[in-house]
Amino acid sequence: MFGRKKDQAPDPQVTPASDEQIARSKDPRSAKGVPTxxxxxxxxxxxxxxxxxxxxxxxxxxxxxxxxxxxxxxxxxxxxxxxxxPIRDKGPQKRYARDFVDARFSLGEFVMFAALAIVLLTVVIPTRNADGSANDSQLIVFGLFWVMVAFVAIDTWLMSRKLKRQITAKFGSVDPGVVWYGSMRSMQFRRLRLPKPMVKRGEWPS
Known part of the structure; x- marks a missing residue:
């Protein structure tokens, strides 16, 4: 009674969509007025x-x-x-190592300046005195330099041990090369380090 009769003629005002119109409606890139x-x-x-x-x-x-x-x-x-x-600086452990090193004061930062001072002193200080005897001033300068190198080595060793413990406590294990990465960074002058320090001195990473 309410159904459509089988022999009912289609509405003449409704025209079936062409294949092109169907494709255009399915294509999300097609815009109005732009041919497919x-x-x-x-x-x-x-x-x-x-x-x-x-x-x-x-x-x-x-x-x-x-x-x-x-x-x-x-x-x-x-x-x-x-x-x-760069790949050498990527990873959460290396980021932690950078922050750990940048937060502390390292003796290794000043090795470069000490070496430069040694070179200048060797030029200024003569190797021999006026009477021909050996000048002990250069020996003293070289001795102080090697004492500083020894202190730098000890400081770097202690730092690397603490860094290893901190990384192990935070991440469970230490990736290869991370401790060495932090040790080499501690030997660079702070303002010349790359990537640049993101923390201040004393601002230890959690």
Missing amino acids: PSRKDQEEARKRPLVPNDRAAAKVIARDARREEQARMRRAMDTGEERFL
């Missing part, structure tokens, strides 16, 4: 190479990509952004 690209055009677009056939253009694209990557890496060295850091 033909199958041939779509296949040609898929066949386009990712790298241009022109070698000169390919070199320009590769050079621009390298420059962009290097720029991101330089910014990461300043900001500490993990995803763009």
Whole structure:
């Protein structure tokens, strides 16, 4: 009674959608008033190479990509952004090691300046006195330098042991090379370290 009769004629005002209209409605990229690209055009677009056939253009694209990557890496060295850091600096344990080293005062920071002072003193201080006898001043300077090197070695060794304990307590184990990574960082002058320090002295990582 309420169903549609089988022999009822279709409404003349309703026209069936064409195949092109159906494809256009299913294509999310199609916009109003923009014709749907033909199958041939779509296949040609898929066949386009990712790298241009022109070698000169390919070199320009590769050079621009390298420059962009290097720029991101330089910014990461300043900001500490993990995803763009070099492989040698990536990882949570290395980040912890950097923060641990940067939070402390290390004698190794001043080895470079001590070595430079030794070179200058060897130029200024004569090797022999006016009477021809050996000048002991240079021996004293070299002796003080080697005493400082010994203290630096002891300080670095103690630091590496503590760093290893801290990393083990926080992460459960120590990745290979992390302790050495922190030890070498402690030998660099703080302002010249890369990536740049993200913590202040005394601001120990948790």
